[in-house]
Amino acid sequence: MSAAGPARVPEGYDPHAFEPFAVTVDLAVCTVRDGALHILLIRRGEEPYKGEWALPGGFVLPRESAGQAARRELAEETGLPDEVVAGLHLEQLRTYSDPDRDPRMRVVSVAYTALVPDLPEPHGGGDAAHAQWVPFGAYAGLAFDHERIVADARDRIGAKFEYTCLATAFCPPEFTLGELQQVYETVWGTALDRPNFRRKVLATPGFVEQVAGAARLTGGRGKPAALYRAGAATALHPPLLRPEGRPS
């Protein structure tokens, strides 16, 4: 009810009468690197879960929204300049609110998914100099319910690839269709037919637009590939369905 609804709460409501909730954001920052989906993790320096992997994140400050907090934390963790962070794809994933998800107190966390291109430096801005890219699955148990969050993020990304142009968020500003295909293949874990993939992408207006006259060698050998930029389109109609329609 946003403190609305029936008269369960008196008008002179005292915020401190309730056990306070802390509200945090958790960030599932993902990238494609060396043909594998990676996620940004930090090592916890304190109890609980000291020394274990966890998602970056932090408290929502009194005067900011969860989305603002997420972008602020993203800037701190990645150490990227503000104008770059402003362009990154950041999307609310879902909210995790199990009463026992943090042993210290009641913490409700709004999780966000960020899709970033493969960044040159591992990063290490601000507080989290120990942040690190870790391949999906290459961790043995994360702190809190972060494993669940990571799994949800992966599911969401895979699903969104089917009907959005989101895949370009994993690519640098200019990319080849082969690179874009590799992003799809990495996220879905399936091989795609190259000519068919080309045909589909190019047939979707606004998915990608060719960079005039530019070409780049991929892997040093073979015919140079044309370069493309992300187009203005955001949705994919009709969708690009992954083979065998597996929901996960």
Place this chain on the structure above:
Amino acid sequence: MSAAGPARVPEGYDPHAFEPFAVTVDLAVCTVRDGALHILLIRRGEEPYKGEWALPGGFVLPRESAGQAARRELAEETGLPDEVVAGLHLEQLRTYSDPDRDPRMRVVSVAYTALVPDLPEPHGGGDAAHAQWVPFGAYAGLAFDHERIVADARDRIGAKFEYTCLATAFCPPEFTLGELQQVYETVWGTALDRPNFRRKVLATPGFVEQVAGAARLTGGRGKPAALYRAGAATALHPPLLRPEGRPS
């Protein structure tokens, strides 16, 4: 970070040191009634927004998750027996956390979408005897940011209809294909070709299963229609795309 992350928060963290956040749930309870999508609204009995329409909802209690709170509130608002409420489709929509969304204090609200069949009685359980079905759009401004939540709920429902079997959640336990089609047409606001709709639904394994030997007259006239039940399938592959691929 779910109170994790860098060492911004000392170990002996005092929950009361921060300005407390209240956490609530807002419910977008939707149904299809008389060929129009309706939403369950209540009249606010107190300031702020006294006398205006608002979504039902309430505070998340100290020992329950947001999902549990949503189902509890749903039971209270609809006044339905627990076993019925347990079967209703309830899904987290997203979280709204603008610092100024509630003028009284900092309230973060987790919104849920519920899809219910057209209930016999308007309802009126518990606290909210003044709850009422209102057609989408037939309200002049809702309290707080609830108009935004309602719009998001509608978008989400429309989108999910394309690739899930969710439409049956709007139908009674047994329904005709014509009724199912009306649900689609109502939610999407478009007319669908009947034979093609039949073909698609019946070609999707597990979407619906026929009730043996049962038939019902629709509207008093015409050939009686066969009755169907919701099947076990939850996803729709390939999807049932709405005409013209309009995102909203």
Place this chain on the structure above:
DNA sequence: GCCTTTATAGTCATGGTGACTATTAAAAAG
């Protein structure tokens, strides 16, 4: 030169879909 590698062009059959028409089964109108 020839081989390998990668990008790009094109073919062909199939399946799902949009746009139809036809038939059946009921009630209401005459």
Place this chain on the structure above:
DNA sequence: CTTTTTAATAGTCACCATGACTATAAAGGC
């Protein structure tokens, strides 16, 4: 009791997107 109306159901046909291919072009390595 026949005709009309209404709605469900069956079936047709063309088209387009797709999956599975084959073929060509352009680069480097040998």
